[in-house]
Amino acid sequence: MSGAAPGAGPGTGRADGKGGALDRLVGRLLRAGVSLQSPILVREMRTLLRGRKFFVSHILLLVVLAGVLLIAATTSAVTGDDSSSVGRLLFFAFFGGLGVVVVFLVPAFSCTAVTTEREGRTLDLLLTTTIRPWEIVWGKTLSALVVILLFMASALPLVTVSFLFGGISPWDLIMMYMAVLFVTLIVSSLSLAVSSHCRESKSAVVIAYVLTLVVCGLLIPVASLLMDILNVRELTSISAAMSMRHWTEQALILLVPLFLSLALFALNFAAAANRLKPPTANRSTNLRAIWFGFLLGCLFLLMVVTDVGVKRGWLGLAEWYFTLALGLGVLSPLLWLSTIYFASEETRLPPRLLEDCERLGGLRLPLRAFMPGPASGLAYAAVCTLLIMGGMVWFCGASASSLDRSRLLHAGASFMAPVGLFLLTSAGIAAFFSSLGLKHRPAGFAAFGVSTLLAFGPLIHMGCQQLTNTGASFHTLLNFHYLCPVLAGMSAWSSGAGDMSVTLFAPDADVMPAAGSGMPLWQASAIAYGILTLLVWTLAMVRIRRAQARWRENLARIAAEQGGTGLEVGREQIAGAPRGTRP
Amino acid sequence: MIRVENLVKTYDTGTQALRGVSLHVREGDIFAFIGPNGAGKTTTIRILATLLETTAGRATIGGEDVFRYPERVRKLIGFMPDEFGVYPGLRIWEYLDFFSAAYRMPKLERRRAIDDVMALTDLAPLREKMVETLSKGMRQRLCLAKTLVHDPKVLILDEPAAGLDPRARIEFRALLKTLSGMGKTIFISSHILTELREFCNACCIIERGRILASGDIDGMAERLMPARIIVVRLLSRAAEAAEALAVHPGVTASRVEGNAVRVEFQGVEADMPGLMKMLVEKGLPVVGLEEKERDMEALFMRITKGELA
Structure with a gap:
């Protein structure tokens, strides 16, 4: 039984020979853990395959899956469909069942992977070895993958039943199996990230399941988009439907889910591994880089999808507009949350990181945006907002040749200006809270709360007025709806010809000022957020600079104090020792 | 070897x-790190084991900065925490195989x-x-075996003898002596x-997070307890x-204690x-004169006197 570990087999010893550079490279790759030779995997498989739990649950799930197929088969037999549609029904019932199994089984398997080590007091033993954090996460991901692979392999006979009825090609099977594997990758890495951040298994289980359901829920629009591209309205052979489409569409259908799942996997993976790094290590740069790549990729894909859609004719003007609005609607909150997250990082950095930051110097600002800390978090926010928002504006004008370009450009700018500046303000608020000495999480939550209040407070205010309908009460005195960037941005979109406008502090103004009078809402919003951004950024930067100077001073003082060997009896140095360096 | x-x-x-x-451990030392519960022993040890960040200060092991190059330090040290678990469902050799693989x-x-290491620890x-079927003493030994598997130069052991029965403790001590004989630096709390x-x-x-005394054990005993305790045993006439x-x-x-006199000399x-x-x-009918050992416990009690919360 001990040899039952998959992956413990071939693949070693290739680097031992005195072969050429290629051989050495292969050896290095193998040693780097690209191979399946992960000690974590070997250990987990040994434990798993010895236990009875795995076999019992495995067989139970197979029985359930077979039951689902049986029900599907009998119901379709009763309704008297033709043979190939019965085959397709069975096929999709099988993968529906398999999907549910993955979504419910994998988190259960992965989300306790790190917490049980933490609770069982084995994590310290593992972390003090020279194994790399990412190797730990990779090993644990692999073991989840192996479990699902074993399950899929043993469920293969079940799905072959659908081939007896026809209507399905082997390509469909391969594609669906790949899809299930990618979902497994996403879900297991997500659960691992949760696990490595949680202290207890109990909370890890809850959070992992909630997040899994949220992510799967978010992937549904993507799936429906792909179905739209394929123009699939009923159960059909995917490979057959695909072969009918233009190659650009085929590429998109493959590229979009591939990109999304790989990006999600990379993010979760980095988040999980970061937590297992030594306490003084850089836990930010990889996440910033991946997240930035993810946002850029999303932007790019959005452009390509709309472009191809318009050219191939399955995106009309209204749908084009809708896709763009959807893209903006998804990207903006992501950008918002991420800039808050990165700008709320702690002011006090370990000396090694400080040196790394300083080595980059002030000149290479874009690179510096990827270094940890709230100051670079602000830079990161600026870079992201400029690139992504700017890209959108450019796209609005440039890509749609058949559409009214100037109107689109106007619509784009009027959305981007308030929203982009709002993002910068939020990042500034987060950096400010961080410079007050708050830790990462509290600073992030505080900034999130304040900026939410800024953005959606006006909406709530408006809602209250609608409810009470008090007309020109003193609530309308402070007509601050321009502080809601979404409202301001949308105002230019919804009313085609005339922008909604705002009269600042007009005592008699209604909830919505009359069109055409005063300053357009989006401009007022942009100006307000521009001023706020400047204010908050200056405040935050001054405080951060001061805190960093203080921290450096402390380091210097400690270095100067290092004189004694610590061998004197009853030495009393404590009075001079620096206290916590938090400002 | 270790400089804090x-x-x-x-x-x-x-x-x-x-x-x-602040403390300094020379190469080849067996260094005892002594303190009451909650004194900061485990915190210091976890910092040395690269598991905890410091607020201020410096620590090097074998010349490598603990905070700057934790990866290099991990190669040098074998760490045995005060509380640890075992991975269930593994055989002893598999357990050790896992850790040696984790050390690449x-x-x-x-x-x-x-x-x-199995020969060394009698496993x-x-x-x-x-x-998971091992007894506490055996687990302790297994953990020590795991600590030794990559042949580290420095052993950092956090209360390794806690909870062991006297026999296991004596065996453990002998093992540490053997290891010291192999040239390892041992830091033991x-x-x-x-x-x-x-x-x-x-x-x-x-x-309470401060070093009260440090140095050679004998030298420290001389300095801190200048008085010898001598017990003079007599047949009678003790007073x-x-x-x-x-x-x-x-x-x-x-002081008279029955038929003996306890003298501080x-x-x-x-x-x-x-x-x-x-x-x-x-x-006077003197039967014998015997010097009481100035043991660590007395030393400890003397130094920490009055400061215990």
Whole structure:
């Protein structure tokens, strides 16, 4: 039984020979853990395959899956469909069942992977070895993958039943199996990230399941988009439907889910591994880089999808507009949350990181945006907002040749200006809270709360007025709806010809000022957020600079104090020792 | 080998665990790190084991900065925490194989290393036993074997003898002596003090995050407890002997305990025959004269006196 570990087999010893550079490279790759030779995997498989739990649950799930197929088969037999549609029904019932199994089984398997080590007091033993954090996460991901692979392999006979009825090609099977594997990758890495951040298994289980359901829920629009591209309205052979489409569409259908799942996997993976790094290590740069790549990729894909859609004719003007609005609607909150997250990082950095930051110097600002800390978090926010928002504006004008370009450009700018500046303000608020000495999480939550209040407070205010309908009460005195960037941005979109406008502090103004009078809402919003951004950024930067100077001073003082060997009896140095360096 | 300078650790909760700890462990030392519960022992050790960040201060092991290059330090040290678990569902050799693989040892080397450490820790007969069936003492040994599997230069052991029965403790001590003989530097924390003296050659005492005393064990004993405790056993006339001793030069206190007198004597070993001679000249029936060992426990009690919360 001990040899039952998959992956413990071939693949070693290739680097031992005195072969050429290629051989050495292969050896290095193998040693780097690209191979399946992960000690974590070997250990987990040994434990798993010895236990009875795995076999019992495995067989139970197979029985359930077979039951689902049986029900599907009998119901379709009763309704008297033709043979190939019965085959397709069975096929999709099988993968529906398999999907549910993955979504419910994998988190259960992965989300306790790190917490049980933490609770069982084995994590310290593992972390003090020279194994790399990412190797730990990779090993644990692999073991989840192996479990699902074993399950899929043993469920293969079940799905072959659908081939007896026809209507399905082997390509469909391969594609669906790949899809299930990618979902497994996403879900297991997500659960691992949760696990490595949680202290207890109990909370890890809850959070992992909630997040899994949220992510799967978010992937549904993507799936429906792909179905739209394929123009699939009923159960059909995917490979057959695909072969009918233009190659650009085929590429998109493959590229979009591939990109999304790989990006999600990379993010979760980095988040999980970061937590297992030594306490003084850089836990930010990889996440910033991946997240930035993810946002850029999303932007790019959005452009390509709309472009191809318009050219191939399955995106009309209204749908084009809708896709763009959807893209903006998804990207903006992501950008918002991420800039808050990165700008709320702690002011006090370990000396090694400080040196790394300083080595980059002030000149290479874009690179510096990827270094940890709230100051670079602000830079990161600026870079992201400029690139992504700017890209959108450019796209609005440039890509749609058949559409009214100037109107689109106007619509784009009027959305981007308030929203982009709002993002910068939020990042500034987060950096400010961080410079007050708050830790990462509290600073992030505080900034999130304040900026939410800024953005959606006006909406709530408006809602209250609608409810009470008090007309020109003193609530309308402070007509601050321009502080809601979404409202301001949308105002230019919804009313085609005339922008909604705002009269600042007009005592008699209604909830919505009359069109055409005063300053357009989006401009007022942009100006307000521009001023706020400047204010908050200056405040935050001054405080951060001061805190960093203080921290450096402390380091210097400690270095100067290092004189004694610590061998004197009853030495009393404590009075001079620096206290916590938090400002 | 280990150099710690001005280590300060303030936890997020505001607890000041370390308030400027400095210590120096030479290569080949067996260094005892002694302190009451909550003194900051485990905090210091976890910082040295690269598991915890410091608020201020510096620490190097084998010349490598613990905070700057934790990866290099991990290669140098073998760490045994005070509380640890085992991975269930593994045999002993598999358990050790896992850790040697985690230390990136090649497969062939791994087998040899496992055999070596199992022989050293007397685990060889239990090779195929499942780890979760092991007793506490055996687990302790297994953890030590895991700590040794990559042949580290420095062993950092956090209360390794806690909770062991006397036999296991004695065996453990012998094992540590063997390891020290192999040239390893051993940093061992404990509050079981009586046993440490005979095999540690340096120690430091920590309380409430401060080092109270550190240095050679013998030198420290001389400095901190200048008075020797001498017990003079007599057949009778103990009270008379006590009176005579009390006025003898160098004696600071004497007390009758049954048929013996307990004397606090401030003098070197060469002065002791004089004491004996005086008693014999007075015709007192002296049976024997015995010096009480100045053990770590007494030392500890003396230094931490009055500062215990």
